[in-house]
Amino acid sequence: MSDSLADxxxxxxxxxxxxxxxSVQTGLKILRGLPALPRENRFTVTATVGRRRDVAEIMEIEGEDTSGRNYMAVVDVGTSTIVAHVVDANAASLVGAQACFNSQSAYGREVMARRIMYGEKMGQDRLQERVVEDINRLISTLAAANDINTKDITAVICAGNTVMMHFLLGLPTAAIRRSPFVAADLNPPPFRAAEVGVKVNPRALLYFIPSIGSWVGGDVTAGILATGLHESEKTGVLIDIGTNGEIVVGNKDWLVACSASDGPALEGASVASGMVAEHGAIEKARVQDGTIRYKVIGGGLPRGICGSGILDAVAALLKTNVIDRAGKFVEGSHPALRFEDGQACYTLAQSEETAHKRGIVLTQDDLDNVVTAKAAIFAASKIMLDRLKLGFSDISRLFVAGGFGNYINLENAMSIGLFPPLPVSRARYVGNTSICGARMVAFSDEAYQLAGEISRKTTYCDLMGSNDYVEQFKQAMFLPHTNIELFEPRRS
Amino acid sequence: MSDSLADxxxxxxxxxxxxxxxSVQTGLKILRGLPALPRENRFTVTATVGRRRDVAEIMEIEGEDTSGRNYMAVVDVGTSTIVAHVVDANAASLVGAQACFNSQSAYGREVMARRIMYGEKMGQDRLQERVVEDINRLISTLAAANDINTKDITAVICAGNTVMMHFLLGLPTAAIRRSPFVAADLNPPPFRAAEVGVKVNPRALLYFIPSIGSWVGGDVTAGILATGLHESEKTGVLIDIGTNGEIVVGNKDWLVACSASDGPALEGASVASGMVAEHGAIEKARVQDGTIRYKVIGGGLPRGICGSGILDAVAALLKTNVIDRAGKFVEGSHPALRFEDGQACYTLAQSEETAHKRGIVLTQDDLDNVVTAKAAIFAASKIMLDRLKLGFSDISRLFVAGGFGNYINLENAMSIGLFPPLPVSRARYVGNTSICGARMVAFSDEAYQLAGEISRKTTYCDLMGSNDYVEQFKQAMFLPHTNIELFEPRRS
Structure with missing residues (x-):
C-alpha cells in the first residue's frame, strides 16, 4: 500500500x-500480460531486455526466475563463409561455433559485383532466403548440439560487409553497384530477427554492426574494435582477408579504411580442393625431403585444404621452385605435378590418403586466384600507406585477420608477398576479428556504442578508381613482388 | 560523388x-523502399516522423512533396463521452470536432467500478471493441465531412482517465479495482494505432497522455498543461467535471490531485432528457415570469438538455423554490411540476416544442444525480484544501473544466454549491481541458515532454478511504451546503 506504483x-x-x-519501451502484448504474470508467480518475473539505439526494449517477460537461460547468436556473414557462434550471455562465454560456405555462392561466388548483378536481375529474394537458411541451419545445429532451446536465444549480433548486410536484410543493392556507390543504409537499427527470417526467439532483435562505407562493412568495424586499433597510441594496420579484403590504417586519433577485391581463394573457396577451416582440412603444410607434409585439423585423413594450408603450400612450392616468381607451375619440376588438358595440377594428397578417396590438388587456376588475391591486398596496403605518407617501417603493429582457423604462418604469407614486409615480430594473426568484435558487442553495451563511434570516425578511402592501384596491382602479381628489395628481411 | 552518404x-x-x-528509427519495410523512392521521384520524398519516447521513428516515406496533407486525431476518451478532433498539424488548427456518448455505457455507465467489474466478469474484449468503434466512427465521420483521407492521419493523441486508457489499450484492470489499486501502466509508450484497432494510417502511432495515478488520469495531466497551473506563481485549483471528477490544487512548485466519483449527470448522461453539448441541446436556462426560458445550440427546437443547461435549470428551480435546499421538488410549487408513479417530473419543454415531439423533463432522479455529483466534487475540493491547510480565500484562480460545450454559468454553478465559494472574477470556465491539453501535445514536442513531467511531478492524493470525506459529502448534499455561511458572497 505504501508503494502502489503501476506494474x-x-x-x-x-x-x-x-x-x-x-528510456524503456514495451510492446502492447507484453504490457497486457504484465498485471497477471507477477501476481501468478509470487512477484518474481524475468524480463529480457533488448536495445534499440538509446532505448531499452522489454522483449519478453516470463514468470519465475529464468535468467539462467540467456543465449545469443553471433554471426559473421561473409561473402563466401558464414560463421555462427552461440554464446552464453550470462557467462560471456562461447557455447559452440560452426561455419559453412555461403550457399549464395551458387549464384556467382567470385566477385561481389557478380552477386549484386544477379540480385538485380533475378530479384534478391532468393539470395536473402539462402543466407537466412544458412544462418538458421548453423544456429539450429549449434542449439541442438548444446541442448539449448532456440527460444532462449534472444539476440542475434551480425557482422558482415555492407553488401551482405543488404542481402540479409533484403535491402536493395542496385545503387551500391553504380557510381556514386550509395548504400541503402550503413547503420540499420535493430530489427526483429523473425522479420528477417532468422528463427530464434520470435521477439529477438537482430543487430548489425554498423558499416564504415559502401565497400567497408561492419566486419571491419568489428575488426577495429577487436584489435583495439582505435585506442592505440602507435599506428597499426589491420588486414582482413576475405572475399573482399579490407585494410585499415590508424591509431587512436585517426583511422582510414579501404577495400580490395581479392576473391575467396584465401578462404579456401574458388580453389579446387578448398574447404573451410574445420575438421578434415589441411591447415599447415611444409616441404620435407622434396615432399609436402601436411597437418589436418582434428587429425585423420584430409578432406580438403583451407586458407592457411593453401598459403603454406604455395610458399613451400615457391621455395622449392615448383612455382616460379610469376606464380606459374614449372613443368617437370616435381613428380607430383601433372598437366591435364593443358592445366597444371599439383597433387598434395593422393586419393588413397584422403577421407573421401579423391585427390587433394592445387591447380594453376587455384594458384592464379591466390596470386591475384595477394596482389590485390598488397597493392591496396601500399597505396593506403603512400597516401598517408607512411612507409612500412612506420607501422608498429600488423594485425592479420581472416577465416583461416586457428593458424596462419606469417613468415610464409610474407614470403609470397601477401603483407607489407615488416619484422615478423610486429605482425600477429588475430583470427576472425569480425566475429570477435561482434562477440564483444554481444557482451557489452559499451562495445556496442564504441562500434558506432568507430564506424562514424573511420574515413573510407576509395581506391578502385585510382590509377596507381592498377600499377601497384600489376607489380604485386609476382611472388613476392616485382620490386624484390621491398621484401628484404628486417629485424625489429 | 562528393557526398555518397547512404540513403x-x-x-x-x-x-x-x-x-x-x-536518434532516428526506421522499420525494415520502409528501409527496403528507401533506395528506389528518391530515385524515382527526382530525389524529393516526404517522411512522416513519429516519436517513441526519445527516439524519432520514420513511419512512412512517400515520393514527391506530400507534406501538405498532415493530419492528426486528438481524442478525449471519457467514461461517458468521447470527443474527437481532427487537426491540421501544419497549420496547428482544428479541422473538425465531434462527440458521442461512450457506447460502453450499455455495460454500466454510472460508476466506473461497475464497468471494471463487468470487464472482469465478461472479458474486456467487448468493452475494448466498443470504445474503438466509437473512436473510429467519430474519426471517419470527421474525415469524410472534411474531405480527408484517413491514411493522411498519422498520429492519434488520446487523453483519458487511467481506467479508460486500460480499456482502450486492452490492458487488464483487475488490479486497479482491488487495494492497493495498482494500474498496469500509467505511462504506456506509443503503440501502432492499428494494433489497438484505430483505423487511420496503418503505421500511425497512438499516444496516451501519461496518467498521474490509478484514479487520476492523463485527462487531468492535459488539464494542468492546458490551464498552465504548473507554471503559475499563485496557487490555483482545477476542477474537471466528468463521470469521475478530478480536483487539482497547486502552482509551479507543487501539484496535488485527487478524484471524486461524481457520476455523469453534469455531462448530461444519467439524466432522463440528457444529451451531449451538440446541435439541439438546451445549453442555457433562466427563469422569466415564473417560466423557464432556454437557449438551444444551433437554434431551432430542442432535442434534449446538456450539462450547462441542467446546471442553469437546477439553479433557476432552486431560486424560485420549486426545489428545496435538500434538493427535492416541492409538490405544488409550479404547474410544470407533475408527479407520475410517485416520481416528480418537471417539464422544461412540452412535446410540441421539441424536435422529436417528446417532452424534455427533469425528474427527481435526475435532480438526485446532480446533487450527488456536486456534493462529491465540493467535498473533495474542501478536503484537499483542508489537508493543504488552505482556505478558499487562498485560491487565486479556479478553473472549471468539463464537457459542458461552449458555456457554463459559473454564478449558477456556485449558487447550487458545485464550487468552493470564491469571487466569481477568480473563476473561469475553460471547457474540455483534456482535449485542449492533448491538442497542445499534438502540436508540440515540448508540450509532450512537459506532460510527462507534470504527470511525474503531481502528487496523487487518495480521499476514498478518508473518514472526513464521508462527513463532508453528507454536508454538501444540500443546496448550496449545510453550512450556508461558506457561501456568503465575496468580492475580489
Missing amino acids: AQRVQRAIRKLAGVS | AQRVQRAIRKLAGVS
Missing part, C-alpha cells in the same frame, strides 16, 4: 536500475 | 536537422 513503471524502475538505461 | 543516413540527417532529434 509497468515498477518493471521499468527495476530495468533502469539494473541495466543503467533511461 | 538512410541522408534521410536521417535531414530529419535530425528538421526535427531536432538525435
Whole structure:
C-alpha cells in the first residue's frame, strides 16, 4: 500500500536500475500480460531486455526466475563463409561455433559485383532466403548440439560487409553497384530477427554492426574494435582477408579504411580442393625431403585444404621452385605435378590418403586466384600507406585477420608477398576479428556504442578508381613482388 | 560523388536537422523502399516522423512533396463521452470536432467500478471493441465531412482517465479495482494505432497522455498543461467535471490531485432528457415570469438538455423554490411540476416544442444525480484544501473544466454549491481541458515532454478511504451546503 506504483513503471524502475538505461519501451502484448504474470508467480518475473539505439526494449517477460537461460547468436556473414557462434550471455562465454560456405555462392561466388548483378536481375529474394537458411541451419545445429532451446536465444549480433548486410536484410543493392556507390543504409537499427527470417526467439532483435562505407562493412568495424586499433597510441594496420579484403590504417586519433577485391581463394573457396577451416582440412603444410607434409585439423585423413594450408603450400612450392616468381607451375619440376588438358595440377594428397578417396590438388587456376588475391591486398596496403605518407617501417603493429582457423604462418604469407614486409615480430594473426568484435558487442553495451563511434570516425578511402592501384596491382602479381628489395628481411 | 552518404543516413540527417532529434528509427519495410523512392521521384520524398519516447521513428516515406496533407486525431476518451478532433498539424488548427456518448455505457455507465467489474466478469474484449468503434466512427465521420483521407492521419493523441486508457489499450484492470489499486501502466509508450484497432494510417502511432495515478488520469495531466497551473506563481485549483471528477490544487512548485466519483449527470448522461453539448441541446436556462426560458445550440427546437443547461435549470428551480435546499421538488410549487408513479417530473419543454415531439423533463432522479455529483466534487475540493491547510480565500484562480460545450454559468454553478465559494472574477470556465491539453501535445514536442513531467511531478492524493470525506459529502448534499455561511458572497 505504501508503494502502489503501476506494474509497468515498477518493471521499468527495476530495468533502469539494473541495466543503467533511461528510456524503456514495451510492446502492447507484453504490457497486457504484465498485471497477471507477477501476481501468478509470487512477484518474481524475468524480463529480457533488448536495445534499440538509446532505448531499452522489454522483449519478453516470463514468470519465475529464468535468467539462467540467456543465449545469443553471433554471426559473421561473409561473402563466401558464414560463421555462427552461440554464446552464453550470462557467462560471456562461447557455447559452440560452426561455419559453412555461403550457399549464395551458387549464384556467382567470385566477385561481389557478380552477386549484386544477379540480385538485380533475378530479384534478391532468393539470395536473402539462402543466407537466412544458412544462418538458421548453423544456429539450429549449434542449439541442438548444446541442448539449448532456440527460444532462449534472444539476440542475434551480425557482422558482415555492407553488401551482405543488404542481402540479409533484403535491402536493395542496385545503387551500391553504380557510381556514386550509395548504400541503402550503413547503420540499420535493430530489427526483429523473425522479420528477417532468422528463427530464434520470435521477439529477438537482430543487430548489425554498423558499416564504415559502401565497400567497408561492419566486419571491419568489428575488426577495429577487436584489435583495439582505435585506442592505440602507435599506428597499426589491420588486414582482413576475405572475399573482399579490407585494410585499415590508424591509431587512436585517426583511422582510414579501404577495400580490395581479392576473391575467396584465401578462404579456401574458388580453389579446387578448398574447404573451410574445420575438421578434415589441411591447415599447415611444409616441404620435407622434396615432399609436402601436411597437418589436418582434428587429425585423420584430409578432406580438403583451407586458407592457411593453401598459403603454406604455395610458399613451400615457391621455395622449392615448383612455382616460379610469376606464380606459374614449372613443368617437370616435381613428380607430383601433372598437366591435364593443358592445366597444371599439383597433387598434395593422393586419393588413397584422403577421407573421401579423391585427390587433394592445387591447380594453376587455384594458384592464379591466390596470386591475384595477394596482389590485390598488397597493392591496396601500399597505396593506403603512400597516401598517408607512411612507409612500412612506420607501422608498429600488423594485425592479420581472416577465416583461416586457428593458424596462419606469417613468415610464409610474407614470403609470397601477401603483407607489407615488416619484422615478423610486429605482425600477429588475430583470427576472425569480425566475429570477435561482434562477440564483444554481444557482451557489452559499451562495445556496442564504441562500434558506432568507430564506424562514424573511420574515413573510407576509395581506391578502385585510382590509377596507381592498377600499377601497384600489376607489380604485386609476382611472388613476392616485382620490386624484390621491398621484401628484404628486417629485424625489429 | 562528393557526398555518397547512404540513403538512410541522408534521410536521417535531414530529419535530425528538421526535427531536432538525435536518434532516428526506421522499420525494415520502409528501409527496403528507401533506395528506389528518391530515385524515382527526382530525389524529393516526404517522411512522416513519429516519436517513441526519445527516439524519432520514420513511419512512412512517400515520393514527391506530400507534406501538405498532415493530419492528426486528438481524442478525449471519457467514461461517458468521447470527443474527437481532427487537426491540421501544419497549420496547428482544428479541422473538425465531434462527440458521442461512450457506447460502453450499455455495460454500466454510472460508476466506473461497475464497468471494471463487468470487464472482469465478461472479458474486456467487448468493452475494448466498443470504445474503438466509437473512436473510429467519430474519426471517419470527421474525415469524410472534411474531405480527408484517413491514411493522411498519422498520429492519434488520446487523453483519458487511467481506467479508460486500460480499456482502450486492452490492458487488464483487475488490479486497479482491488487495494492497493495498482494500474498496469500509467505511462504506456506509443503503440501502432492499428494494433489497438484505430483505423487511420496503418503505421500511425497512438499516444496516451501519461496518467498521474490509478484514479487520476492523463485527462487531468492535459488539464494542468492546458490551464498552465504548473507554471503559475499563485496557487490555483482545477476542477474537471466528468463521470469521475478530478480536483487539482497547486502552482509551479507543487501539484496535488485527487478524484471524486461524481457520476455523469453534469455531462448530461444519467439524466432522463440528457444529451451531449451538440446541435439541439438546451445549453442555457433562466427563469422569466415564473417560466423557464432556454437557449438551444444551433437554434431551432430542442432535442434534449446538456450539462450547462441542467446546471442553469437546477439553479433557476432552486431560486424560485420549486426545489428545496435538500434538493427535492416541492409538490405544488409550479404547474410544470407533475408527479407520475410517485416520481416528480418537471417539464422544461412540452412535446410540441421539441424536435422529436417528446417532452424534455427533469425528474427527481435526475435532480438526485446532480446533487450527488456536486456534493462529491465540493467535498473533495474542501478536503484537499483542508489537508493543504488552505482556505478558499487562498485560491487565486479556479478553473472549471468539463464537457459542458461552449458555456457554463459559473454564478449558477456556485449558487447550487458545485464550487468552493470564491469571487466569481477568480473563476473561469475553460471547457474540455483534456482535449485542449492533448491538442497542445499534438502540436508540440515540448508540450509532450512537459506532460510527462507534470504527470511525474503531481502528487496523487487518495480521499476514498478518508473518514472526513464521508462527513463532508453528507454536508454538501444540500443546496448550496449545510453550512450556508461558506457561501456568503465575496468580492475580489
